[in-house]
Amino acid sequence: MTDLHGEFAASRFFHEARMDRRSADALVGLSAGLIADGAINQQEAEFLHSWIKNNLANLEDPVINILYRRLSDMLQDGVLDDEESAELLAMLNSFAGLNLAQPKPTLKEFAASNDLPLCNPAPELIWNNRTFVFTGVMAYGPRKVCQDLVAERGGIIGGSVSKKIHYLVIGSVGNEQWRHSSYGTKIIKALELRESGVPISIISEKHWQQNIFS
Template sequence: MTDLHKEFENSRFYHEARIDRRSADLLIGLSAGVVADGHITQQEAEFLENWISTNVAHLDDPVINLLYRRLSDMLADGVLDADESVELLAILRSFAGLSAARPGATGNAFTAPANLPLCVPAPELEWDGRLFVFTGVMAYGPRKACEALVTERGGQIGPGVSKKIHYLVIGTVGNEQWLHSTYGTKIKKAVELREAGAEISIISEDHWQRALFG
């Protein structure tokens, strides 16, 4: 929401910063409403992209920018396909601080994952013939783009977490309550396999990016 005519700039209650904050809060509410039925339609994605562009894109907030960029990339070809819809659902749930188990606002929207069961020390990554699985929302970009970086280096993408997987990469953007989050089931399964002796490494997106780009 922008005070186009400067009507509120001298008001103690409706100054620009307060208007911007309310707009950002409203975006969280809109996101929660859109994901309520567990599915994102083309029309809903287009509505959110337009609403962000009109109301909050000027805030230069890194989290909002990330959401806006992902929406723009997904809709660039004019079609929100099934994979993009699933990824956008996860992004919006995280942004709104929601989980699949308990769809209510938590106030932890888009915080970096904490207390994750990452391998310590983090392993040196190998690519050729290695199986990777991604979970959570990747700060680098869409899941397909991340997977492409792996396959370009000779790696492979696994269909899910199993004892055959070599690396589970956890996206930087996620809810810190990972055990109860929509992507926490993959992490939990990987931990169980690792404790049972499987050679699966749980790594952060930061470590994965350093291995790629130095």
């Protein structure tokens, strides 16, 4: 039914953000169910692709869009091979906030951050005169300590995400919201810039640590 006069949208029962959150939550649960046995086959992948297409096509969530595009690429030739199946399994574990070694949803306040926004492959880090912005909770320590390590190597610390920054570092301790479509404005802004062609790299704290201490 078409809401010609905006009556449904104006109703107190209608809340777009809440509906988007509910849809994203449903996808998290669906992903957890599909990978519960530690594997994902062609039929399951096709079902997931169809479900996202039918239910989340208009959901403006950059991470879910990444998941949908990667899944579309895998199924483009009509065959989900073993390598793609393994990649999809890891991707859905990440999306659902699960651990590969213990694939069960967690009720803890903090969980591993979703790694779908990350650049793949991870880029080489250049420190001198490159601008870094941090988001999320860093496992290494307080954000100020992490920023000082970058500054010591000639890097510049930015306050917000813009076309002028080079790296967005996502702390490895993500809050619970990151598993339910609320990834924080910094991540969303960086994804939008990257999609528009801006050469901004989104990296994990793990990759940052590997480079900072190499």
